[in-house]
Amino acid sequence: MSKVLLVIGHPDLSQSKANAALVDAVRDLAHVTVHDLYATYPDFQIDADAERALLAEHDVIVFQHPVFWYNTTPLFKQWQDKVFTFGWAFTMDGSSSQLAGKKAIVAVTAGVPGDHYTPEGANQATLETLLSSWHATLRLCQFDIQPMVKVYGTAFGLSDEDLAIAAKQYNELLASFAA
Numbered sequence: 001m002s003k004v005l006l007v008i009g010h011p012d013l014s015q016s017k018a019n020a021a022l023v024d025a026v027r028d029l030a031h032v033t034v035h036d037l038y039a040t041y042p043d044f045q046i047d048a049d050a051e052r053a054l055l056a057e058h059d060v061i062v063f064q065h066p067v068f069w070y071n072t073t074p075l076f077k078q079w080q081d082k083v084f085t086f087g088w089a090f091t092m093d094g095s096s097s098q099l100a101g102k103k104a105i106v107a108v109t110a111g112v113p114g115d116h117y118t119p120e121g122a123n124q125a126t127l128e129t130l131l132s133s134w135h136a137t138l139r140l141c142q143f144d145i146q147p148m149v150k151v152y153g154t155a156f157g158l159s160d161e162d163l164a165i166a167a168k169q170y171n172e173l174l175a176s177f178a179a
């Protein structure tokens with residue numbers, strides 16, 4: 001059984017609809033640890049040693065956040081800066097990483113519909129392209145990068161039924177690591 005660490009970078013999960021629905025869909029899975037960064041570090045003072053210990057204990061790491069200005073949220077960036085340190089998370093020659101081989105899933109919610117995130121659409125790029133620093137970071141840290149989970153239209157167009165389907169699929173994805 002793989003242990004899953006779900007790291008959440010939503011500024012206030014109590015005010016969230018989409019991210020909260022995703023978290024609620026997996027919260028009761030016994031092999032999933034839910035870790036809310038903003039609730040843990042309201043002062044942005046990350047305990048990097050504690051975070052590295054959490055990462056070391058888990059086999060699958062899920063990085064979940066709403067898309068803010070085509071990027072991750074500020075505390076998640078701070079978390080990357082403090083936790084993915086040279087020598088522990090990466091070396092320049094790729095010789096070692098304490099994260100090597102762990103599965104990584106970036107899971108994001110975007111306010112606008114999916115057709116905005118195409119080369120022809122309003123944003124002229126996919127979310128994979130716009131969030132490519134996640135991919136580069138996870139690659140440098142030698143994660144086994146899995147497909148991105150994307151929930152579009154949270155501010156425009158996503159129905160409650162659509163969100164319930166996305167939450168069910170999220171549950172099924174994370175439940176699959178229990179096997």
Ligand SMILES: Cc1cc2nc3c(=O)[nH]c(=O)nc-3n(C[C@H](O)[C@H](O)[C@H](O)COP(=O)(O)O)c2cc1C
Binds near residue numbers: 010018068
């Ligand atoms: C500061 C800010 C920046 C945002 N930037 C984007 C963006 O670049 N692209 C986008 O699709 N949605 C953007 N949104 C919308 C959020 O992604 C949306 O509110 C979020 O997915 C809703 O999730 P929640 O229900 O969990 O709060 C932004 C929202 C805020 C507050």
